[in-house]
Amino acid sequence: MTPEPDPQLLAVEPGYRNVLRVRLAAAWLGVTIGAIAIDQLLLRATPVHGALTVLIPLGAIISIIVVPQRIYRRLGYRLTGEMLRSVHGWTFHTDTLVPFVRVQHLDVTRGLLDKLFGTASLVVHTAGTHNSTVTISGLSPARAAEIRDVIREHVRSDVA
């Protein structure tokens, strides 16, 4: 399946793929170590000995090469008149619309990986107790601050 990039959506920073790669590698690391340990210690006498040691690292390497690019291609966001639109998801597709009027407060966060690869996340808090945050990851810090200021202006002009 080929992605059909929506011309209206804006892409996030290419550096975000590296953030995804490192995260994915960290997630796979534990699984790989566990699989190798099981294979070497428990499955030594069985006919499938060696399969896990080969297949799991192979799967890890393939997914680290393939997955981030696909996730990245399907990430997008857009500011329309009074809405923030956030699209993400490779296998499970999510398209979120947040009216500016409903925004309560805004965070720009940067973790260690974000700093390494020059990205930042914008977290939009809306009113409500359930699913009340919308996160746009992989923005450049300047862009994140810019979007924050735009939304904040709208919050101000709305006399709630």
Added chain:
Amino acid sequence: MTRTDVTVGAAERLHPLYFLAELGGMLRQMAGGYAAIGYLAATGRWRMAALLLVVVSAATFVATFLHWRRFEYRVGAHEIRIDSGIVHRTHRSIPFDRIQDVDVSQGPVGRLLGIARVRFETGGSAGDKDDDGALAGITLARAEALRDLVRARRVMGGEVAASSASDAPDTPALFAMDLRRVLLGGVFNFSLAVIAGLFGVAQTIGDAAGFNFFKRRFWRQALEAGSPVIDLIMAHQVVAVLAGLVSLATIGLAAGVGRTVLRDFRFRLDRTANGLRRRRGLLTVTDVTLPIRRVQAAIIGSGPVRARFGWSELKLQSLAKDEGTRGDHVVAPLARDAEVASILSEFGWRFPERLLRGCDRPPLTPGALPLSEWSLPSRCSSRRRSSPGSLWAA
């Protein structure tokens, strides 16, 4: 795009001694470390225990210092910015228009040092951990200045153009509780949960620990031999059980009174320019302002015993959460109907006539009042009907 008009004030830090006021919470966080130290000490490895103590203390100190060093807040023209995080940085922006209320609270240590904890409640809640902007410790004067600033900004936002002169201390309180009322409220808060817990403990480990209220042995140890009570208990198991029940009831009562006095001591509700201001607390004093425009609903509640004596509790529901886990803001823990009615009239709501259901009142049209309440038939006594009817007039 619109970066040009972003005017943000100078960066401010927390009070250097803020961690003293937060000490209780920080000590709780290190509970695992203390357990390990205690274990080492108990098993005789004193040197390891001392080493671990030094390491844990040093780590706490360094972490606290770094947190303080990396925590900054700025007050801008239209927002408050909070930058926090040692490695994972968060730059939070809270527009004044979205601040539901500003809570100021002071623990016992904070009161000694003049440090207050400020929380900007916005109504968004992404998890209970740090959902909204909180400044752990700034001087009380600065906290009050901040609150006045937020309130003024909200007024400027085109809401209420009233003066804030009604904030003077000599204006009569909208609702206040003297010590007698607080104690009475404590009696009504008689804690069955504590009793149930103690009963369970007494039944399961009480025998081993030697404090089973329901056994004769406990009373033999607790009371000196020779008193008439001990002879009676020795004679009848029933009396021992009765004594046990009385003890549990006393403990439950003491727990209820103690908790209520700690929370509601010097309870005072004031009308401010555009909200209600509530102050209360014995050791931890909290100061909460709730903008009236943000009130979603009023809840008048009561209990079977309270209702019989004509008391009820008034809570207001807003987007913001009250301190602790409770969702609604208690604005009158124990009040007469007349007092509830006078508080409600502050924002132009009528005291709900539905409370007098079955007392030959005309039925209300549904949805006429933004109130949800529950009542008991006992409220319809003849005494209540003779209350002055003007209170419930529109």
